[in-house]
Amino acid sequence: MELNLVEEEELAPWRSPLARAINKNQSLTYARYLQLATVTPEGQPTNRTIVFRGFLWQTNQLKFITDSRSQKVEEIEKNAWSEICWYFPKTREQFRLKGKLTLVKADNPHPKLTKVRQTTWQEISDNARQQFTWPHPGKSKVEASAFKLAPPDRANPLFNFYLLLLDPTKVEHLELREEAKNRWLYQIDIYRTWTTQEINP
Numbered sequence: 001m002e003l004n005l006v007e008e009e010e011l012a013p014w015r016s017p018l019a020r021a022i023n024k025n026q027s028l029t030y031a032r033y034l035q036l037a038t039v040t041p042e043g044q045p046t047n048r049t050i051v052f053r054g055f056l057w058q059t060n061q062l063k064f065i066t067d068s069r070s071q072k073v074e075e076i077e078k079n080a081w082s083e084i085c086w087y088f089p090k091t092r093e094q095f096r097l098k099g100k101l102t103l104v105k106a107d108n109p110h111p112k113l114t115k116v117r118q119t120t121w122q123e124i125s126d127n128a129r130q131q132f133t134w135p136h137p138g139k140s141k142v143e144a145s146a147f148k149l150a151p152p153d154r155a156n157p158l159f160n161f162y163l164l165l166l167d168p169t170k171v172e173h174l175e176l177r178e179e180a181k182n183r184w185l186y187q188i189d190i191y192r193t194w195t196t197q198e199i200n201p
């Protein structure tokens with residue numbers, strides 16, 4: 001899977017409106033939940049809720065985490081294209097970010113990314129870490145005791161802990177407040193230069 005590995009890049013023009021929305025909605029825990037859509041090998045859309053885990057360094061890439069055993073991983077390995085849809089209730093804004101996903105596993109060849117995978121594991125809550133010890137997601141339900149394994153090592157990620165990076169190439173921002181009804185389209189060209197276009201809401 002290709003990855004644009006730079007630790008610092010020119011921040012995209014949608015980065016500050018998105019950062020502002022995150023900031024203004026930070027009192028709402030659920031404003032960090034968003035929907036991530038992928039495509040099944042049959043070409044069908046599928047989506048689910050995930051948690052935003054910050055940006056990768058000073059780049060435009062968004063960080064998420066997931067379980068290697070989850071269905072989405074199989075889909076992403078076949079087709080990295082994805083779109084997230086993120087609604088901010090307090091400011092009544094929607095962001096849609098389309099781009100390719102990268103899965104960062106234990107054997108990632110870039111030591112800096114392996115480090116990010118490790119620090120992200122260290123930063124998540126005990127509850128979030130515990131979920132990676134649970135039985136295989138999506139399989140037939142097993143007895144409750146199987147969900148009560150000892151807490152995993154806090155320092156080192158479990159093998160099935162994957163970092164997920166979204167590198168957006170098209171972003172749409174919609175504002176629907178009473179006093180501000182706006183919509184912007186941001187697109188990246190082959191030279192990785194962003195264009196901004198104001199469009200009708």
Ligand SMILES: Cc1cc2nc3c(=O)[nH]c(=O)nc-3n(C[C@H](O)[C@H](O)[C@H](O)COP(=O)(O)O)c2cc1C
Pocket residue numbers: 033046047048049050051052064065066067070071072073137138
């Ligand atoms: C509030 C909330 C937050 C969630 N956060 C994540 C997350 O960060 N990563 C993740 O893989 N799944 C998360 N899930 C579970 C997913 O929505 C989904 O059920 C799971 O990842 C399996 O999806 P899949 O079968 O399409 O892979 C969350 C669910 C909820 C309700």
